[in-house]
Amino acid sequence: MNINIDTMNTVLNCVRDGVSFILVSIGYMKIFEKCGVQKRWAFIPVLREYHLSLCADKEKEGRTYTILSCLIYVIGIAIALLNGHDMLLALLAIPFVGIVVAQVIFEIKIYLGLIDVFGRRKRWIWLFIFLEWFTVLYWGFSKKLVPTRKVQDLKDIEGAKEFGEDITVADEGLTVNIRNRSVIDFFKRKVLLKDIHMTIPKGHMVLLLGGSGAGKTTYLNAVTGYEQADAEIKLDSEDVYKDYTSMKYDIGFVPQQDLMRGNDTVLMTLSDAATLRLPSNISFQDRMKRVEEVLEQFGLASVKNNLVEKLSGGQRKRLSIAMEFISDPTLFILDEPDSGLDGVVARNLFEKLRQIADEGKIVVVITHTPDRVIDLFDDVIVLAKDQTRTGRLAWYGPVNEAYEFFGKDSMEDILLTINQKDEGGEGKADEFVEKYADRVKENVG
Amino acid sequence: MWGDGMRKVRLRHTGRFIQTFIYLGKLFRMFLFQNDWKVLPMSAVIAGLVSFAVGKNIFVTMEGTLMGTFALACICVWNGFFNSIQMICRERAIVKREHRSGMHISSYVAAHMIYQALLCLAQVVITINVCIFMKVKMPSESLFTAWPLVDIGITLFLITYAADMLALLISSFARTTTTAMTIMPFMLIVQLLFSGSFFNLPEQAMPFTNITVTKWGLTALCAQGNYNSLPMVSVWNNALKMKDYEVEGEKPLLEAFKMIEENDQRDAILKESGSLNQNPDFNFDRGVVVKCWIWMIIWTIIYAALAVIILEFIDMDKR
Numbered sequence A: 001m002n003i004n005i006d007t008m009n010t011v012l013n014c015v016r017d018g019v020s021f022i023l024v025s026i027g028y029m030k031i032f033e034k035c036g037v038q039k040r041w042a043f044i045p046v047l048r049e050y051h052l053s054l055c056a057d058k059e060k061e062g063r064t065y066t067i068l069s070c071l072i073y074v075i076g077i078a079i080a081l082l083n084g085h086d087m088l089l090a091l092l093a094i095p096f097v098g099i100v101v102a103q104v105i106f107e108i109k110i111y112l113g114l115i116d117v118f119g120r121r122k123r124w125i126w127l128f129i130f131l132e133w134f135t136v137l138y139w140g141f142s143k144k145l146v147p148t149r150k151v152q153d154l155k156d157i158e159g160a161k162e163f164g165e166d167i168t169v170a171d172e173g174l175t176v177n178i179r180n181r182s183v184i185d186f187f188k189r190k191v192l193l194k195d196i197h198m199t200i201p202k203g204h205m206v207l208l209l210g211g212s213g214a215g216k217t218t219y220l221n222a223v224t225g226y227e228q229a230d231a232e233i234k235l236d237s238e239d240v241y242k243d244y245t246s247m248k249y250d251i252g253f254v255p256q257q258d259l260m261r262g263n264d265t266v267l268m269t270l271s272d273a274a275t276l277r278l279p280s281n282i283s284f285q286d287r288m289k290r291v292e293e294v295l296e297q298f299g300l301a302s303v304k305n306n307l308v309e310k311l312s313g314g315q316r317k318r319l320s321i322a323m324e325f326i327s328d329p330t331l332f333i334l335d336e337p338d339s340g341l342d343g344v345v346a347r348n349l350f351e352k353l354r355q356i357a358d359e360g361k362i363v364v365v366i367t368h369t370p371d372r373v374i375d376l377f378d379d380v381i382v383l384a385k386d387q388t389r390t391g392r393l394a395w396y397g398p399v400n401e402a403y404e405f406f407g408k409d410s411m412e413d414i415l416l417t418i419n420q421k422d423e424g425g426e427g428k429a430d431e432f433v434e435k436y437a438d439r440v441k442e443n444v445g
Numbered sequence B: 001m002w003g004d005g006m007r008k009v010r011l012r013h014t015g016r017f018i019q020t021f022i023y024l025g026k027l028f029r030m031f032l033f034q035n036d037w038k039v040l041p042m043s044a045v046i047a048g049l050v051s052f053a054v055g056k057n058i059f060v061t062m063e064g065t066l067m068g069t070f071a072l073a074c075i076c077v078w079n080g081f082f083n084s085i086q087m088i089c090r091e092r093a094i095v096k097r098e099h100r101s102g103m104h105i106s107s108y109v110a111a112h113m114i115y116q117a118l119l120c121l122a123q124v125v126i127t128i129n130v131c132i133f134m135k136v137k138m139p140s141e142s143l144f145t146a147w148p149l150v151d152i153g154i155t156l157f158l159i160t161y162a163a164d165m166l167a168l169l170i171s172s173f174a175r176t177t178t179t180a181m182t183i184m185p186f187m188l189i190v191q192l193l194f195s196g197s198f199f200n201l202p203e204q205a206m207p208f209t210n211i212t213v214t215k216w217g218l219t220a221l222c223a224q225g226n227y228n229s230l231p232m233v234s235v236w237n238n239a240l241k242m243k244d245y246e247v248e249g250e251k252p253l254l255e256a257f258k259m260i261e262e263n264d265q266r267d268a269i270l271k272e273s274g275s276l277n278q279n280p281d282f283n284f285d286r287g288v289v290v291k292c293w294i295w296m297i298i299w300t301i302i303y304a305a306l307a308v309i310i311l312e313f314i315d316m317d318k319r
Helices: A002-037 A039-043 A047-055 A059-081 A086-117 A124-131 A132-141 A218-224 A245-248 A266-277 A284-297 A311-327 A343-358 A399-406 A413-416 A429-444 B002-009 B017-034 B038-053 B062-086 B089-100 B104-134 B149-171 B176-195 B203-209 B215-226 B234-241 B252-262 B266-275 B286-312
Strands: A173-187 A188-198 A203-208 A232-234 A250-252 A329-337 A364-366 A380-383 A389-396
Touching: A002 A039, A002 A132, A039 A232, A047 A059, A047 A086, A059 A086, A086 A124, A086 A188, A124 A132, A124 B062, A188 A380, A203 A218, A203 A413, A218 A364, A218 A380, A218 B215, A232 B062, A245 A250, A245 A266, A250 A311, A250 B062, A250 B203, A250 B234, A266 A284, A266 A311, A266 B017, A284 A311, A311 A329, A311 B266, A329 A343, A343 A364, A380 A399, A380 A413, A380 B104, A389 A399, A389 A429, A399 A413, A399 A429, A399 B038, A413 A429, B017 B038, B017 B104, B017 B176, B038 B062, B062 B104, B062 B149, B062 B215, B062 B286, B089 B104, B089 B176, B104 B149, B104 B286, B149 B176, B149 B215, B176 B215, B215 B286, B234 B252, B234 B266, B252 B266
Parallel strands: A188 A389, A203 A364, A203 A380, A250 A329, A329 A364
Antiparallel strands: A173 A188, A173 A232, A380 A389
16 A cells, blocks of 8 residues: 555656646747747757756856756766665765755846846746746746847858958968868857958068957967967968977967066066077077067066066066067067057057067057057958858958048947947948958959 | 077977976075965964874874874875965966967976975974974884984875875866865865774775875874874773762772772773774884875875876966
8 A cells, every 4th residue: 555655656746747847848938939049949958958048148157057957867867776875875965965056046047137138027036936837837928028139040140251262372471371260169069260361471560450259369379370270371381280389489479468477577587488488409698698688679677677566567568578579489469468558658569569570570469449559550450250250351451441441540440330230330240251352352363 | 580490490499307497496486475485484383283282192192193193194284285275276377378388287287396395395394393392202213214203204294295286286277266275175174084093984985085195194103103002091081080980889990090000000001901902004014104105105196197187278278
């Protein structure tokens, strides 16, 4: 008799769980429909959680939420299978409790995001937590509840047309032929950059312009070989990717932040950088001579015995640049070197970079305030996000021609033109990407 | 000037050996300028506190030795953890930049290992001197060298160094100092709780004790202190508390104590009590101590190797 009651309880529990799952799934199916997500995901555990986070515009949190849900299912199944193994069950129970707590926290974040997307009051969260199936069904079927923004499915959108051909490698200078740069991001392939071709001659100082997420850093990493793309990058006639081990010393990359040890002296910082970057057959005297030269060149000789943390913002930035310049690289790349500097100091810094370019180097600079120093640049590269959110080349060429091409009279206006509408721009990225591709085709013949 | 030449001739750049010395130099400068030297006086203060609290009976009685060696192992683990818990994570972005510019991770970790070894050595010397200053009785017999203090010092060093390398490992995967400092107490509790001998653990939990530095450190210290030759006082002390217990109007325990004292048999009984509670793991034997040392060295190597492997992936850090 006892066995029968136990069996009945188990069956009833299963039925209850099953009905609850179906009701919740139906509710989510309708919510997904409203949000522009495929309805079938509502019935597949784990994937449902991820797509719910897309509806809630909380993709980042959704990834963790999905992983946690997956772990809960896996550990739950393991616990069911290990019935009787008390020690193992105890070991599994400890992480299980922690994961459940974390999952509840992330669930609340996702629900709050969903409530925000639907423009409702936060008090709905209580119903989502304590009466999920009812709330989800109501939100799914109620005609009054509609999302303020929908999930955009990029698969159905076509990006701007491509130039699609590699350009001829120049004997001197930097030749860039990036066909594609993509990553696998949470089981999805994401194209970050596509169809970027150019040749930058030696002695040119080039501005790299692009809105947030346009792929500026990805482009620089691909060009330097730090993150390799489906591409051919040649510095003079040397292949950067094939000879990366030796080529990396001929490419200087100055990051945005001043990444140096504050509690070391200027001289030792530069001297250590010289030991790391210069060939090992250079004598100590020659190395120190080079250090002294660079200290002079960057106006740091008077503070060479000071601790780095005691330097001013401008001095620190110059030291950061000097650390890369010590090996006299042919290609010199700087990511926002003027961030945190006032106008005069920034101008001085860019003039210094101009001098470096005039020595026959290629200097590529990202800056968010280009107009105050634009007269120092020869060329500008404009990267733009097309409709598929892929970084594309909208322009590469002389600064004056860029104004004409975009019909604007400042770099900031060019940026506004190509930025997407949801970023406050004019959303003309695709138009200019195609126009530029046509122009290059014409020139190439 | 240098650039073109470098590409055409494929010149060699600074190798791992020289790079190790570059970073060693940086670490010693940071020792001075970044106040990393503060860990030395801190170790003296901790050693002083522990000597004051549990130093009286260490290497004198079995109970005092167990408690005292546990405390000594804890000092070492604490020192080791604090030496390097923030060393890498506080400059993670710098390490990433330097790795991009040709720095070898193995050289970077090797420099840390050499620097930390010297720091741990200094802390052990300080700890032993403080213990002596606080009149803590140290073992009079040695197993390896002619000086018992050197033997004890080697064990203390290995405990500190293994803990130091564990902290370096944590520091190499923690992205921020806050994360590292959050993980540290958890690791500390694991080290203390699973030391094996001090807390009575269920049989199933005993295999986990092998992963702790405290277990091997405590075992080696007890063996070197000749734990099994020491008297056990807890039975005597507990019985003494019941000396006034009456049976049919008489106090048999008090009578027994009086008789033992009159015959000067107290020490013999304490010794006998000790001999009945010997632990073969703590035998005054070279094999026991060598086994513990080897375990600690193995863990040290594993922690350092894992730190290198983890840091090799530093380029994957997001901006």
